[in-house]
Amino acid sequence: RRHGGAEAGVKIDLPYSNFAYDQNGIPWPVNQSVYVDYMIYDLRGYHAIAQEELLAMFRENQEPDGRVRGFADWGVYTPSMLYAVSRNFALSQDRAALESLLPYTLKAMDWCLQEIQRTAGRPDTARGLVWAPLNDGTGEGAWAFTQAYIYAGLDAFGRVLNEIGHPRAAECQAAAAGFRRSVDQAFGAATMRSPLVQLRDHTWSPYVPCEALTPRRLLEQWYAADVDTGATHLLRLEALPSQGVLADALINDHEDNLFLNGWGMANEPVYNPLSTAYLLRDDPQAVIRGFYSFMACGFSHRALEPVEHRWYWGQYFGPPSTDGAWFDIYRHMLIREMADDALFLAQATPRKWLENGKQISVQNAPCYFGKLSFTISSHVDEGRIQADITMPGSRPPRSLFLRLRHPQAKPIQSVTVNGAPWADFNPEKEWIVIPNPDQRQYTVTAHY
16 A cells, blocks of 8 residues: 655555554565565566565665664564565566665665674674564574574675675675574584474484574473474575584474474464475475475465464464465475576476376566576376476576476486487486576476
8 A cells, every 4th residue: 555755655555464463564574575575576577566665665664774673673674675685686687676775775784794793702602693582572582583584685685796796795795604604503502402302203303492592492482483483494594504413403393393283384374484495405295295285274275365373363364475485385396596506497396297198387487597488298108208498598597407206206217308318317316407508498308
């Protein structure tokens, strides 16, 4: 809802849901900037809408020191703007839009850098982390959710600054790398101090706490500190590696303990971090399980719209960030840009989607390399699956990965690319690799 002003779009109301929460202003910047503007608008190609809303958030919510305020004053609000602005530019490549957002985003970056520096001299293992409230009533702390967004925001924005040749690019990228080391040290130490937790099979696992200096669960304070906005977001936003002791501990505890009691995806689907962690671990079956679980608990099956609190509290209808979080998983099952400038197509599609005669089709999808289209057609009764790919025209990725998940999990026997035999494929991983793809059109056929 717009309220006039000296120029169009200066004053906009962006309520989280028309059924609940505050209806005025922009009370939830992280939900709006990341889960709506990036995950709904930018991933679908509506970059101008996202840019307008990001600009409105800065104008309405940013303080003179660069901090972005909102309801309950979450610590993630400021770095989430760095993250969303960076994703907007990566997907749109709209330099004019970036320039309009850049002064505000640099101020937000400065706030993050100042907060990191503020704790650099702490005598404990949380030095170099950012102290801020997590959510309602939690108080300040070195919350994992905040650290995850600080790292992801600085890392993504540093890449943007480097791409446009900004003089502060190196500073931002160095801060992101140093901050990731601080996160690894702090939460590794916190895990060593914490009691073990028991898993469903009665084995015991390390516990990674949601606050770096509190080596235990905090469910009695606010359950979402451990669950919805808990430490598993360190994996989703790559502040911790997706493989390793801490990653295994986070995922096992989240699956076996924290999805119970109506918590997690069953309550606030927007914050579900596990499917993205599984994508980073390249575990397609786990991604698919999360994808369909989200459809079961994140949407009303009568009104056919996104919800919160499907079973345990009164349902809130229509929160767009639920839709955004689900679409983010769906999109990255089909198209995922990787950190080394590789492009991964059809990484985690269900096997039934490629039963004989079926197709997977994506048209004009924005990605970091430009607009992308592809169609995967199944002819498995004839022993083949074919992918027709129109590559982005802006710039090529360093490598192209294509996964073809045969409906009966049969291994690939041979591959042709544009009619010629192709040797770069892995039957176990079910993928075909094209290094340095320099053609606009590819026809890739896997034979079984």
